Every structure is written in structure tokens, then in C-alpha cells.
Amino acid sequence: MRSPATPLIVLALLLSGCSALPHEDDEARGAAVVPLETGLTAYFDQGRLWRITRTAYVRLVNDGDHAITVLRAVVSSDRFDTVVWTGEEEFQNEVDLDFEVPPGRCGEGSDADVVLTYRVDDGPVVVSRTIATDRYGAIGLFLDRDCAQEVLGGAADLTLGDGEVIGEGLDSVYVLPVTFTPTGARDDVVFRGFEDTPLFRQADGSAAERTDTRVPLVGEPVTVELRIEPARCDEHALAEDKVGTLFGVRVEAPELADLPGGAFFYLPIGAERRAAMHGFFGPHCGF
Structure with missing residues (x-):
């Protein structure tokens, strides 16, 4: 350092x-x-x-x-x-x-x-x-997340929609639409998907990092979905959760290529959506 x-x-x-x-x-x-x-x-x-x-x-x-x-x-x-x-x-x-x-x-x-x-x-x-x-190295990661968010913000405005639960019980998923509206300021920034957390994993149909999502932030607005389900049905994991709703937003851009651990920032879901995600966990798992 x-x-x-x-x-x-x-x-x-x-x-x-x-x-x-x-x-x-x-x-x-x-x-x-x-x-x-x-x-x-x-x-x-x-x-x-x-x-x-x-x-x-x-x-x-x-x-x-x-x-x-x-x-x-x-x-x-x-x-x-x-x-x-x-x-x-x-x-x-x-x-x-x-x-x-x-x-x-x-x-x-x-x-x-x-x-x-x-x-x-x-x-x-x-x-x-x-x-x-x-x-x-915690502050370095903190500042690198800010850097990734700044870079994405220069290429597109990020807007979160209203989350909703689709399905019931173990077949249910929490769905949050996320819209990227390109600013036109640059054409070399790419959204590379959402990351899992210790509490939630990406469900089928989510714009997940592990499925090689790639959305260039140019042209018309594009809406993707964060679709999540509990990583495991564990009451203790929910009760003790501190970072389980910190979903990494992966970003690709020339100046971010060498960041340790890759370029990402946490999706700014806010307190209300965070509470809704926690509230979804129990009914999905049946407790």
C-alpha cells in the first residue's frame, strides 16, 4: 500500500x-x-x-x-x-x-x-x-468499490425498481428490476452481472456474474433483474446476517482492469428493500 x-x-x-x-x-x-x-x-x-x-x-x-x-x-x-x-x-x-x-x-x-x-x-x-x-486492506477495497461505482455512473444512470416475491415456498424468488440508462459519455463500460452473497444466491434468470452476463452500457436503456433465493435455509444465518444483502455489481472498464479482486460495488438497495429481502427469507424456507 x-x-x-x-x-x-x-x-x-x-x-x-x-x-x-x-x-x-x-x-x-x-x-x-x-x-x-x-x-x-x-x-x-x-x-x-x-x-x-x-x-x-x-x-x-x-x-x-x-x-x-x-x-x-x-x-x-x-x-x-x-x-x-x-x-x-x-x-x-x-x-x-x-x-x-x-x-x-x-x-x-x-x-x-x-x-x-x-x-x-x-x-x-x-x-x-x-x-x-x-x-x-479493507479501506483499499472500500475505495475500489467507490471507484467502480464512479466509473459505471459516468457511463449510465442506475435505477432500482420495486422488488416483489414471485411464487410460493421453496419455489419462490425475490425479483428486483435494475435499469441502466446510458449517459452517452463513454462506450467502454460493461455491466458484468450481480454476485452471490453469504445469505442469497442468484436464481435462474438473474443477471448473474457467474453466468457470464455482459451488458455494454451504450444505446437505449436496458433493464435486468436481480433474482435471488436463500443460499441455504438456515435460521441462524438470517438472524446473524450482516453482509448478506451486499450484492456486488461487477463492472468492466479499461481503468478497472487491474483492481485487486475485480471491479465491483454494492448495489444500493437501501433499508426498505433490504428489510423486504430479509422478510422473504423465512416464508421461502418455511419458518
């Missing part, structure tokens, strides 16, 4: 004083700019349970002997607009600074530049700059 700032840039910012620090408030403006406290490390991550949201966090891990109180964190990257976290969190071991990630852009790297305003024990407020490392 590429760090968004080189050591020379970091050093220049530290030597140049507070004027180099973005989004300063009055407290930070009067604080000393110092190297990051020894033993303090920053990571950038999104937990699996939050994948349905845009919430991510900078995790600060303190391996030193002193308590840290963080007051402000400015998180920036070439791949999304700057985010500012404010609060007052004292910690000895670790703390998560949660925030909503703005829409991501295509690009390389997933680590973030972080400017921290904090104090050590009861000492003065200081400011340091560091890199929050995407150690598990």
Missing part, C-alpha cells in the same frame, strides 16, 4: 510550523508541532460489521507508558475529501476515531495522512503528523 506522504514531506511540515497543518482550530494553532509520541501508531480500517455503511475509523494504538488524550484528527488522502474528527478521547491502550468516509475516487494507495491534536498525560496540547496504515 502506498503512503500518501513521503518522509521528506512529513519532515518539511513538522519544520514549517502550524501554518502547514490543514483545518487548524484555535487550540491547534497555538500548539507545538512535534514528532509523533513514541509508541503511538495509527491504522485505517473498516470492520466487517460496518460494511453496510460508510463508517470507518482511525485506530490509535498506544504501546507507550503514558496516557494519550486525542482532541482532533484531520484525515486526508488523494482518494477522498478531507475529514475532520473532533472530540476528547483519553486512552491508555487503543481508541477508534469513527467517521463517515466521503465518496472515494479512483487511484492508487489506501493509507491516509493524519494530523493529530493531542496531549500526553497532563502535558500541553501538541500536534503531530503520521500515516494511518490500511493494514488489512
